[in-house]
Amino acid sequence: MKKTLIWIAAIIITLGSSVYQRLTGPTHPLRIKTELNGSEYDLKLTRSATIGKDCEVNVPNNSEFNRALLIFHKYPGNFETDTIEMQLKDNNYTAVLPEQPPAAKIQYYISLYKNDLEVFNNSKNTAIIRFKGDVPAAVLIPHILAMFLSMLFAIVSLLMAVSNNGNYKLMSYLTFGALVLGGFILGPIIQYYAFGDAWTGWPIGKDLTDNKTLIAVIFWIIAIVLNVKKDRKWTIIVAAIIMIIIFSIPHSAGGSEFNYESGTIETGL
Numbered sequence: 001m002k003k004t005l006i007w008i009a010a011i012i013i014t015l016g017s018s019v020y021q022r023l024t025g026p027t028h029p030l031r032i033k034t035e036l037n038g039s040e041y042d043l044k045l046t047r048s049a050t051i052g053k054d055c056e057v058n059v060p061n062n063s064e065f066n067r068a069l070l071i072f073h074k075y076p077g078n079f080e081t082d083t084i085e086m087q088l089k090d091n092n093y094t095a096v097l098p099e100q101p102p103a104a105k106i107q108y109y110i111s112l113y114k115n116d117l118e119v120f121n122n123s124k125n126t127a128i129i130r131f132k133g134d135v136p137a138a139v140l141i142p143h144i145l146a147m148f149l150s151m152l153f154a155i156v157s158l159l160m161a162v163s164n165n166g167n168y169k170l171m172s173y174l175t176f177g178a179l180v181l182g183g184f185i186l187g188p189i190i191q192y193y194a195f196g197d198a199w200t201g202w203p204i205g206k207d208l209t210d211n212k213t214l215i216a217v218i219f220w221i222i223a224i225v226l227n228v229k230k231d232r233k234w235t236i237i238v239a240a241i242i243m244i245i246i247f248s249i250p251h252s253a254g255g256s257e258f259n260y261e262s263g264t265i266e267t268g269l
Contacts (some may be wrong), residue, residue, distance in 0.1 A: 068093035071107035104258035132194035135245035146182030158240035183213035205267040
């Protein structure tokens with residue numbers, strides 16, 4: 001029964017951390033809640049675009065405005081601002097942002113008008129959208145599954161070690177295997193499809209996602225080695241806690257970013 005509770009708790013914690021990481025990540029749509037003439041109005045602005053597909057921004061239609069503008073410029077840097085008149089289509093005001101190179105970003109906001117009077121803009125809470133290459137589902141789905149399992153197995157090994165119930169050594173091996181598969185094999189493949197470089201962490205670059213994966217792998221190697229001839233479950237506990245902490249960092253934060261001035265991709269910004 002204790003093992004069942006361990007697995008239930010681990011699944012709940014893993015699902016919670018996965019949702020948190022997704023919702024706090026820089027590629028998750030920017031959600032804005034405001035009021036128009038006293039009634040609630042919600043916006044969801046995209047922050048991720050795939051090269052080769054229209055980067056469409058949609059604003060739900062509302063009787064409190066009859067014109068919508070999308071104002072944007074290249075990011076980062078001091079670039080000239082452009083404006084797109086959004087068109088009403090299927091009860092949404094729609095505009096398509098110009099396609100950019102891999103890892104390039106555009107900063108934009110929406111301005112809404114009722115006749116000639118501006119009723120809303122989010123210029124103080126802008127959205128930043130990053131462009132990436134198309135990643136095949138055959139690579140992306142196994143990567144997500146492997147990373148999810150690595151976190152799940154890590155939490156199970158932690159709870160087993162703390163409660164002294166279950167084979168925490170076996171779980172540490174499964175954690176390490178899933179982590180290497182998801183983060184060191186499939187992760188670089190995804191990054192190559194998306195931005196043209198397989199590895200941008202230490203010592204090549206400062207990509208936060210790559211580096212936090214590297215740190216997690218190092219701690220699990222140490223924990224596994226130290227438990228070969230003698231039980232040192234505290235090392236498993238430390239490795240699992242370190243993994244939970246670093247994987248709480250929003251996904252894609254400090255990732256690849258195209259420098260418009262140099263024409264190169266930089267990381268760790």
